Amino acid sequence: MNQELITARGLTKSYGTKTAIDHIDLSVGHGRIIGLLGPNGSGKTTFIKLLCGLLHPTSGELKIDGHSPGVESKAIISYLPDRMYFADWMRTSDLAAFFADFYADFDRTKALEMFKSLGIGQNDRIKTMSKGTKEKAQLALIMSRKAQLYLLDEPIGGVDPAARDFILNTILTNYNENGTVLLSTHLISDIERVLDEVIFLQNGKVVRHDTVDNIREQEGKSVDQLFREIFTYGH
């Protein structure tokens, strides 16, 4: 195991003339829960896709546990994309079977327990689930892998506020604690209590990477307050 889980050096990704990730230097350790925060279009999804190997850097270097994104890194990454990709006809039990076939590190018992505590039945079909329930089901599957790196792109956007805390607790008490969770979100105040670190992205650049404790101690404010200050329109 490498000391750092993620290292980026001069990492850059352009789509034509648009630079979405702009010379990022970053190190992330093991066993951390990190919020990837930034306004719309700041590069969060692009960064996550670079880590997954779905996009390739235009320049610079990116390593995950010492490997460039590829076969080795994909085996240790559990990725929740920003949209659902399962077929509508599938039942919860089919999803668990599908994950068990695909991923050697998938813990089916854990997934079924999580479904139960989230109120999702084994015979429930995706087609009949609400948007929020689909998100819960997908998140439970993703977190039931014993991965080194969990990449969650907007994991609870469609879930009602009352259920968010319960989901965060269910999910975060069940995953592999030596693993790192990197999640992008706009729901900062709902999530910040579970975060160890935050990465603020703006125009493809890291404008702040710090621990939540440091932010609270040094700034005397919550992550949500700091975010609103940094990203106030018109600044």
Ligand SMILES: Nc1ncnc2c1ncn2[C@@H]1O[C@H](COP(=O)(O)OP(=O)(O)OP(=O)(O)O)[C@@H](O)[C@H]1O
């Ligand atoms: N396929 C693409 N082709 C061209 N430009 C793109 C493409 N995908 C993203 N971009 C641009 O790259 C920038 C970063 O986009 P990205 O989706 O990574 O941002 P984001 O922070 O995830 O945004 P949001 O919070 O709205 O989801 C944006 O300016 C976006 O318009």
